[in-house]
Amino acid sequence: MINNQKQGLIISLRAGNYFVKIDNDIYKCKARGLFRHQDISPVVGDNVIVEIQNYQEGYIIEILERHNYLARPKIANIDCGIIITSYDEPQYSYYLIDKFLAILEFLKIEPIICVTKIDLASDIKDVYASFKSYEYDNYQVVYTSINDAKTFKSLKEKINNKLTVLIGQSGAGKSSLLNAINKNLNLQTNEISQSLNRGKHTTRHVEIFETNYGLIADSPGFSSLDLDMMQAEDLAIAYHDFKDASTQCKFNNCLHLNEPQCMVKELVKDNKISLTRYNNYLLFQEEIKNRKVRY
Ligand SMILES: Nc1nc2c(ncn2[C@@H]2O[C@H](COP(=O)(O)OP(=O)(O)OP(=O)(O)O)[C@@H](O)[C@H]2O)c(=O)[nH]1
Ligand SMILES: [Mg+2]
Numbered sequence: 001m002i003n004n005q006k007q008g009l010i011i012s013l014r015a016g017n018y019f020v021k022i023d024n025d026i027y028k029c030k031a032r033g034l035f036r037h038q039d040i041s042p043v044v045g046d047n048v049i050v051e052i053q054n055y056q057e058g059y060i061i062e063i064l065e066r067h068n069y070l071a072r073p074k075i076a077n078i079d080c081g082i083i084i085t086s087y088d089e090p091q092y093s094y095y096l097i098d099k100f101l102a103i104l105e106f107l108k109i110e111p112i113i114c115v116t117k118i119d120l121a122s123d124i125k126d127v128y129a130s131f132k133s134y135e136y137d138n139y140q141v142v143y144t145s146i147n148d149a150k151t152f153k154s155l156k157e158k159i160n161n162k163l164t165v166l167i168g169q170s171g172a173g174k175s176s177l178l179n180a181i182n183k184n185l186n187l188q189t190n191e192i193s194q195s196l197n198r199g200k201h202t203t204r205h206v207e208i209f210e211t212n213y214g215l216i217a218d219s220p221g222f223s224s225l226d227l228d229m230m231q232a233e234d235l236a237i238a239y240h241d242f243k244d245a246s247t248q249c250k251f252n253n254c255l256h257l258n259e260p261q262c263m264v265k266e267l268v269k270d271n272k273i274s275l276t277r278y279n280n281y282l283l284f285q286e287e288i289k290n291r292k293v294r295y
């Protein structure tokens with residue numbers, strides 16, 4: 001590397017400016033035209049080479065190889081995705097959780113389901129009962145309340161030294177959780193709209209923060225997402241338990257729909273794979289089948 005070139009990590013993108021962390025400084029950078037041999041533009045989470053202009057500005061001249069890329073929120077090189085889902089206000093949605101799980105597992109990003117606002121439940125047993133099928137199916141589930149620091153302990157252990165992104169509906173409590181884990185961040189949060197029972201889209205940008213527990217990215221909430229990056233065959237083996245079972249389906253390319261001797265359907269019948277998630281899987285397969293643009 002030439003003297004004035006250094007490697008850094010893009011932590012945010014605002015109004016066409018990339019903020020790149022190099023050692024302990026942040027440089028405001030522009031991306032330099034098209035990248036050689038790459039027809040991609042840099043995103044948050046990219047490791048990049050910056051040509052430094054002065055003590056606070058530079059140009060991104062190269063994007064280092066990505067090991068994964070999440071289209072929504074737009075971020076690269078993630079180790080772990082925390083699906084933030086509030087127990088109430090707004091109420092959790094199995095449909096959304098199952099979709100996030102499919103996307104994260106397809107991209108080989110470790111998923112964690114974090115159920116927030118457990119203090120709003122009149123009986124904590126109801127909360128556990130609502131998510132126990134995920135635990136049975138070998139997903140990591142943690143339960144948190146920003147009013148009780150003890151509840152973050154297991155989460156902190158799971159994300160230590162990783163690049164983690166918080167994803168989930170607006171108002172689910174992503175920024176609040178990050179504030180609670182790391183006291184000096186002071187990220188903006190907002191009451192949810194009582195009339196609509198959903199969040200107000202408070203966070204507008206993906207941004208990576210350095211915490212005592214590793215790098216954590218906050219992201220804007222959203223409530224619909226598509227499966228553009230996947231074909232029917234990809235979805236069929238996205239979930240870890242579908243993938244394991246599919247080796248025992250009669251057909252190699254079994255989509256676990258109406259095929260005979262399908263191990264996934266057998267396991268659903270035996271309550272070894274959640275019926276709710278399987279039914280959502282059927283909806284996702286329909287969405288893929290019906291989408292207009294094919295990639
Ligand atoms: N009772 C309770 N309220 C919480 C908890 N976590 C978050 N909240 C409240 O939920 C509301 C929304 O929280 P935010 O952190 O802004 O939600 P967000 O997911 O970042 O939302 P967007 O930025 O819009 O995507 C705020 O009023 C928080 O105080 C919790 O554990 N318990
Ligand atoms: Mg937020």
Ligand SMILES: [Zn+2]
Pocket residue numbers: 246249250254255256257259261262263264265
């Ligand atoms: Zn099958």
